[in-house]
Amino acid sequence: MAKRQAEESLDSLEARNSPASKKARVDDLSQRSPKSNGFSLHPTPSLISNGHQPEDDERDGNNILAVADQEGEELEQAVSPVALNELQEEQSAYSAASRQTAPLDGYTDLYLDTIDRSVLDFDFEKLCSVTLSNINVYACLVCGKYYQGRGPKSHAYYHALEVGHHVYVNMQSKRVYVLPEGYEVKSKSLEDIKFVVDPQLSKDEVSRLDREPKDALDLGGKKYRPGFVGMNNIKENDYFNVVIQALAHIPPLRNFYMLENLSDKSELVQRFSVLVRKIWNTRAFKTHVSPHELLQQISRQSSKRFDLLHQSDPVDFLSWFLNNMHLALGGSKMKPGTSIIHKIFQGKLKVESQQITAKADAGDRLRFEEAAEVLVDSIRYLMLTLDLPAAPLFQDELDKNIIPQVPLTSILSKYDGLKSQEHLNTRKRYRLLHPLPPYLLFHIKRFSKNKFVSERNPTIVTFPVRSLDMSPYVEPNPSLHSPGEPIWYDLVANVTHEAVRTRDDSVEGEAERKVWRVQVKDRARDEWLEIQDLFVERVATETLFTKESYLMVWERRKDVKGKV
Numbered sequence: 001m002a003k004r005q006a007e008e009s010l011d012s013l014e015a016r017n018s019p020a021s022k023k024a025r026v027d028d029l030s031q032r033s034p035k036s037n038g039f040s041l042h043p044t045p046s047l048i049s050n051g052h053q054p055e056d057d058e059r060d061g062n063n064i065l066a067v068a069d070q071e072g073e074e075l076e077q078a079v080s081p082v083a084l085n086e087l088q089e090e091q092s093a094y095s096a097a098s099r100q101t102a103p104l105d106g107y108t109d110l111y112l113d114t115i116d117r118s119v120l121d122f123d124f125e126k127l128c129s130v131t132l133s134n135i136n137v138y139a140c141l142v143c144g145k146y147y148q149g150r151g152p153k154s155h156a157y158y159h160a161l162e163v164g165h166h167v168y169v170n171m172q173s174k175r176v177y178v179l180p181e182g183y184e185v186k187s188k189s190l191e192d193i194k195f196v197v198d199p200q201l202s203k204d205e206v207s208r209l210d211r212e213p214k215d216a217l218d219l220g221g222k223k224y225r226p227g228f229v230g231m232n233n234i235k236e237n238d239y240f241n242v243v244i245q246a247l248a249h250i251p252p253l254r255n256f257y258m259l260e261n262l263s264d265k266s267e268l269v270q271r272f273s274v275l276v277r278k279i280w281n282t283r284a285f286k287t288h289v290s291p292h293e294l295l296q297q298i299s300r301q302s303s304k305r306f307d308l309l310h311q312s313d314p315v316d317f318l319s320w321f322l323n324n325m326h327l328a329l330g331g332s333k334m335k336p337g338t339s340i341i342h343k344i345f346q347g348k349l350k351v352e353s354q355q356i357t358a359k360a361d362a363g364d365r366l367r368f369e370e371a372a373e374v375l376v377d378s379i380r381y382l383m384l385t386l387d388l389p390a391a392p393l394f395q396d397e398l399d400k401n402i403i404p405q406v407p408l409t410s411i412l413s414k415y416d417g418l419k420s421q422e423h424l425n426t427r428k429r430y431r432l433l434h435p436l437p438p439y440l441l442f443h444i445k446r447f448s449k450n451k452f453v454s455e456r457n458p459t460i461v462t463f464p465v466r467s468l469d470m471s472p473y474v475e476p477n478p479s480l481h482s483p484g485e486p487i488w489y490d491l492v493a494n495v496t497h498e499a500v501r502t503r504d505d506s507v508e509g510e511a512e513r514k515v516w517r518v519q520v521k522d523r524a525r526d527e528w529l530e531i532q533d534l535f536v537e538r539v540a541t542e543t544l545f546t547k548e549s550y551l552m553v554w555e556r557r558k559d560v561k562g563k564v
Contacts, residue, residue, distance in 0.1 A: 123290035210523040230288035230534035242518040246493035383441040408463035434480040489554040496547035
């Protein structure tokens, strides 16, 4: 086979510069020692000690990255886990040479027109939709999904490349980034999104919530009242919704969770604070909120005693919630008044107890005798239980459609210190003590259970909306309150129950489903509204007592000697 002739002779190539050797290039690199993102490009002894020469690394194009990885491993041992996430993102950004630290001139609003505010819902728990991790979560502002991280190996980065969604907000810091470029966007057009993620009202704005009537508009132009918005019933969490709505309309409690910095408190405190602020949000994207994030935390903390899949009792949930919130705020189990919860709801009660013994007389007849000693004790309470009189077992033809009624003052006589109640072999009397708390919680006991069946008492409790005098049920104490002066309380919220019959194919026939509603007062307009999940409607003040009241919140009037 004939040899192929060279295209150019060696004589013609003599004048050309030959390429420098690899060693010479490495030496030249050492003299220049450039830096990128704070990482030195000098070859380190660690690269030579593990058996790889700089020439080998350069041949593979990895010598720079090897240095960065080595320094990254050393830094990982010296930084905290929180800072490590940010460091890893910066290192990932370093490995992608095409990433930008700022938008190009004239392109500061690039991709912002792709944001779809109608799909953004920040009420759900902040978990990555791929890994289900709650660490370093970003929300895509185009589709609303959550992803973890923003580095070149993160799920948000892949989502940006695959789908073409480029704008993301960090759910913790509320900083907005463009991916895959990686630079931060600082535009005032995004302030409404940052506000919806975590609504923050000033002290002056919060003080005007109960004084100035205000309507707001959502994205679709629908009018709503801040503070009186529906709450999503995801499955069976209506018992939860009514309690949260009632607590969100207690001014000192609401103001505390809207204004105080609770970033160092537990997840239970922080999530409740966010939900309260979203209920009173004046710039919301929609006219309702979802309690999913707080419900998930409560489900974990209560060992699934209260969750969104099973309907529970509102009073049981309120009792658990107040006690756990008190402890989460740093309250003491022994000392009173150590948290905002106890300062608002806790009161003191005197209990007199007397033993009853049964003896047989000379005729072998049973005779009950009372012990001569009466034990007196005082206990603290967050909620007062009121017992309804037994509903009639039989009704004649004329009275079959009449619902039994009882005034609230009648069932409050349980605490007048005169009326006694028997519990097993003990007779007890109760009396409230001064000072009464700023807010009273009444639990009207309607449900009773025995070994066979659960029974409901349908008795209607009639009550005044204003000017409930609690002085007859408090033991006089001239040093704290003038004898004979009334102690006025006004209604703030009223949780009602309704039994709805549902068709049941079992042999037991029709079953009853519990429906919970809450009636709250709009102080700025002096109106009452009734909220059932997503439905909010006005209700006449004169008809509030016509429902089966189950849980009531009463506020002590500050101007004791004011008008009734």
